[in-house]
Amino acid sequence: MKFFLDTANLDEIREAAALGVLDGVTTNPTLLSKQVGGDDFKKILKQVCDVVKGPVCAEVVSEDAEGMVREAKELAGIDEHIVIKIPMVRNGLKAIGKLSGEGLATAATLVFSPSQALLAARAGAAYVIPFIGRLEDASHYGTDLVVDIVDIFDNYDFETEVMVASVRSPLQVVEVAMAGADIVTVPPKVIDQMITHPMTEAGVKRFLEDWQKLGAKI
16 A cells, blocks of 8 residues: 655655655645745645655645636646646536546545545546545544445456545554555654554663663674
8 A cells, every 4th residue: 555645744745755655745725825825835846746756636726627627737737746636526527537538647535425436436537535534523434435435446447546535543544454445645643653652662672771781782
């Protein structure tokens, strides 16, 4: 499974890249607004692409299909690694179909049902992005959605990848990995939580204490 980082903060992205586990980045208007003002978001996206050298998702904000397509082409011009995130609504589906037909990579975001994912894949989306955390906020088991989408895509050999978002814990990462998700996009704190385990820290401390008793050097 590939790991994307859900942030627009360059320092966080560079740190994840240094860990050797970073395959891509997802951004959205909210994340970008925390980092930049005005047209500076284009500069930030370009810098992110230069660091990641892999897929970097940037989201349109128009509500009509024509506006989405126009914005998508503007965003795609920033760097070859840009993937266009488009909300899974009626006009979004129209935009996905048109952009995919022109060879631009799209990601259907805010997916909350298998039927939405199926339509997005059929329209040519490179990725579908189910939001499992928000589903669980509404008392639905988010991993069930991932299982259903993966099963459907396997049935019909869709090339569309399943990128799970709204992930809030290491346990959710493990669950969606077991469900067969292609990608998980997580905030930096989840990566930190996945690395850390109290038994690992205790083991390191014990080994170092024993080595100090030996008085040797490597």
